[in-house]
Amino acid sequence: MADIVSIxxxxxxxxxxxxxxxxxxxxxxxxxxxxQFFRLxxxxxxxxxxxxxxxxxxxxxxxxxxxxxxxxxTLVTAASGGQDISVGSTIAIAGCVIMRVLCxxxxxVYELHNLVxxxxxxxxxxxxxxxAFNGILVSVFRxxxxxxxxxxxxxxxxxxxxxxxxxxxxxHVDAFSYWGNFIPGIPIPTPIFFALAGxxxxxxxxxxxxLALYAQSVGINENASRLNGLNPRSVKMMTYIIMGVCVGxxxxxxxxxxxxxxxxTITKNIEMDAILAVALGGNALSGGKFSMAGSVIGAYTxxxxxxxxxxxxxxxxxxxxxxxxxxxxxxxxxxxxVKEFFGKFWGNLTKKSSGTIRKVA
Amino acid sequence: MKKVFAxxxxxxxxxxxxxxxxxxxxxxxxxxxxxxxNTNESDWRTANTKSMQTALTKEAGFDLKIVFGEGSHxxxxxxxxxxxxxxxxxxxxxxxxxxxxxSVARSAKDAGIPLIMVDRKLDLAEDMYTAMVCSDFEAEGxxxxxxxxxxxxxxxxxxxxxxxxxxSAQLGRSKALKDAAAANGWKIVHQQAMKGWDEGLATAxxxxxxxxxxxxxxxxxxxxxxxxxxxxxxxNAGITYGKNGSVIVIAFDANxxxxxxxxxxxxxxxxxxxxxxxxxxxxxxNDIEAGKPVDKNAYVDEEIFDSATITQAIVDARPY
Numbered sequence: 084m085a086d087i088v089s090i091x092x093x094x095x096x097x098x099x100x101x102x103x104x105x106x107x108x109x110x111x112x113x114x115x116x117x118x119q120f121f122r123l124x125x126x127x128x129x130x131x132x133x134x135x136x137x138x139x140x141x142x143x144x145x146x147x148x149x150x151x152x153x154x155x156x157t158l159v160t161a162a163s164g165g166q167d168i169s170v171g172s173t174i175a176i177a178g179c180v181i182m183r184v185l186c187x188x189x190x191x192v193y194e195l196h197n198l199v200x201x202x203x204x205x206x207x208x209x210x211x212x213x214x215a216f217n218g219i220l221v222s223v224f225r226x227x228x229x230x231x232x233x234x235x236x237x238x239x240x241x242x243x244x245x246x247x248x249x250x251x252x253x254x255h256v257d258a259f260s261y262w263g264n265f266i267p268g269i270p271i272p273t274p275i276f277f278a279l280a281g282x283x284x285x286x287x288x289x290x291x292x293x294l295a296l297y298a299q300s301v302g303i304n305e306n307a308s309r310l311n312g313l314n315p316r317s318v319k320m321m322t323y324i325i326m327g328v329c330v331g332x333x334x335x336x337x338x339x340x341x342x343x344x345x346x347x348t349i350t351k352n353i354e355m356d357a358i359l360a361v362a363l364g365g366n367a368l369s370g371g372k373f374s375m376a377g378s379v380i381g382a383y384t385x386x387x388x389x390x391x392x393x394x395x396x397x398x399x400x401x402x403x404x405x406x407x408x409x410x411x412x413x414x415x416x417x418x419x420x421v422k423e424f425f426g427k428f429w430g431n432l433t434k435k436s437s438g439t440i441r442k443v444a
Numbered sequence: 445m446k447k448v449f450a451x452x453x454x455x456x457x458x459x460x461x462x463x464x465x466x467x468x469x470x471x472x473x474x475x476x477x478x479x480x481x482n483t484n485e486s487d488w489r490t491a492n493t494k495s496m497q498t499a500l501t502k503e504a505g506f507d508l509k510i511v512f513g514e515g516s517h518x519x520x521x522x523x524x525x526x527x528x529x530x531x532x533x534x535x536x537x538x539x540x541x542x543x544x545x546x547s548v549a550r551s552a553k554d555a556g557i558p559l560i561m562v563d564r565k566l567d568l569a570e571d572m573y574t575a576m577v578c579s580d581f582e583a584e585g586x587x588x589x590x591x592x593x594x595x596x597x598x599x600x601x602x603x604x605x606x607x608x609x610x611x612s613a614q615l616g617r618s619k620a621l622k623d624a625a626a627a628n629g630w631k632i633v634h635q636q637a638m639k640g641w642d643e644g645l646a647t648a649x650x651x652x653x654x655x656x657x658x659x660x661x662x663x664x665x666x667x668x669x670x671x672x673x674x675x676x677x678x679x680n681a682g683i684t685y686g687k688n689g690s691v692i693v694i695a696f697d698a699n700x701x702x703x704x705x706x707x708x709x710x711x712x713x714x715x716x717x718x719x720x721x722x723x724x725x726x727x728x729x730n731d732i733e734a735g736k737p738v739d740k741n742a743y744v745d746e747e748i749f750d751s752a753t754i755t756q757a758i759v760d761a762r763p764y
Contacts, residue, residue, distance in 0.1 A: 126682025134682030344644035393652035
């Protein structure tokens with residue numbers, strides 16, 4: 084009995100317990116309420132290619148941008164103890180740079196002006212530049228991250244609009260849309276492969292470099308890490324620049340999905356989902372120790388939640404309200420006060436039960 | 445120190461020459477304040493803005509000032525009031541929403557500035573504006589529903605993707621569909637007013653409709669870009685559409701690229717909405733200046749393009 088208790092305790096104390104439970108609850112709800120959610124179907128698209136269809140695929144596909152942002156946001160949160168709220172707007176900047184490189188000043192483009200890879204690299208550079216700007220404000224000028232990133236949050240979409248010179252370019256080249264949709268003959272949406280690659284890369288980076296250690300130690304105690312020979316400024320800066328790369332990739336997927344861009348509406352409010360993914364991942368938003376796996380699970384949980392809401396015919400303007408209710412519950416459950424309460428409750432329970440065991444013996 | 449002053453003085457002198465001589469050289473221009481909706485809204489809007497810019501040039505005797513609302517009706521009203529304060533000669537308005545323009549119209553009237561409505565008709569009494577150059581959006585919608593009726597589908601399950609809520613384009617086109625659905629017993633299985641006109645919004649919306657398991661066989665999209673966005677969502681779900689597909693796609697505006705999609709069989713029908721208002725505005729203002737009588741409520745002629753009858757030649761001849 085005591086063994087079981089300690090095992091349960093170990094499980095509930097594990098850092099992935101909360102994110103997995105959250106995802107599990109969303110899945111369980113669908114399993115009971117709408118088993119259609121798990122149906123997979125092979126269909127043929129208008130272009131004549133096989134296409135795998137199902138809500139699960141929809142979640143994995145549409146959650147890709149969020150996964151990339153959650154990866155970046157986790158590092159930023161860990162090192163600087165704050166969040167980057169400008170990601171939606173910087174996606175607009177990076178996306179506009181990509182479109183500008185591909186389209187020049189033309190609006191209807193039937194032949195790309197540059198190689199896609201050149202555009203992606205420049206888009207990522209634009210993202211990194213925006214990240215570096217945020218990073219400097221946070222690390223050198225010691226401005227609160229949320230305030231520092233408020234600047235690009237406000238200005239980013241207009242900057243994007245300026246990059247395009249007021250044009251609304253549109254690409255009519257099929258090959259460009261493969262990255263955000265389907266590669267002919269492959270029934271799985273391409274963004275899913277991007278997400279897989281992104282997750283693998285970040286786990287390899289965290290495993291074989293000191294990035295995680297540095298980010299966490301700066302986040303936990305900046306002075307102590309400086310005394311131990313770390314440079315907190317460059318560590319913070321690094322996390323914001325990595326965030327920029329994530330933004331660049333997300334922007335590329337977005338513009339490829341639409342073969343077009345509207346900087347005013349693209350990825351609107353995605354920063355909130357990205358921050359929530361980090362919170363759902365069981366990470367402290369005040370920085371320090373983090374779990375990347377938790378954040379990735381958190382990102383898919385949020386996407387699953389959005390899809391679940393739309394499968395229940397919640398109108399799109401109502402989705403944020405429903406989401407908010409569920410998020411409040413999840414965040415409250417994770418709050419230290421509640422955790423402490425349940426900890427005590429659990430402690431009393433186990434004490435009593437072990438007491439009875441002793442009596443019986 | 446002297447040198448520095450000399451340099452500064454020279455610059456100031458040069459600057460004042462440039463500033464003062466510029467207006468002196470040109471003939472008196474007619475200043476036209478144009479309150480436009482948004483910069484990157486859609487291709488239609490870009491073509492519309494370009495048409496105004498290329499028609500109302502300095503060479504043609506106009507000084508065009510364009511201000512963009514960027515999604516905010518309040519900004520448009522404030523900008524229009526500012527233009528009236530600047531005493532422009534003509535005020536041209538394309539309203540994001542059709543209501544709430546009385547105060548602007550009154551100020552313009554008091555200041556003696558002719559008010560011209562362009563593209564979208566505003567809710568103003570006849571005596572509050574000088575003229576309008578607009579599309580008849582309800583007639584556009586009617587053309588689409590008449591065509592849809594002639595398809596004899598038996599069952600009509602329509603997903604109605606409305607444009608920017610409250611704009612006259614959205615209100616007119618939506619009313620036509622609503623009336624036709626009521627008259628013919630069509631089912632509108634989903635309708636949603638967007639917060640704009642672009643692809644991304646429509647993709648997200650139609651993805652939700654598909655995720656909800658809603659069955660539909662018609663997409664009634666109130667512009668070209670949103671129809672394209674809806675098709676992205678259908679591609680992801682492996683739903684066929686267009687000329688040889690299971691879902692009929694109806695779009696509005698008829699941009700050149702969209703007509704190419706009609707030729708390719710990806711759109712079934714595209715209803716024209718003519719954005720080339722620039723030359724019409726020029727003619728209208730010149731007529732008013734010359735004291736000629738003007739057609740106060742001028743609607744623009746518009747046609748429909750059916751994927752069954754359209755030819756490549758029509759697309760190639762299209763200027764925008």
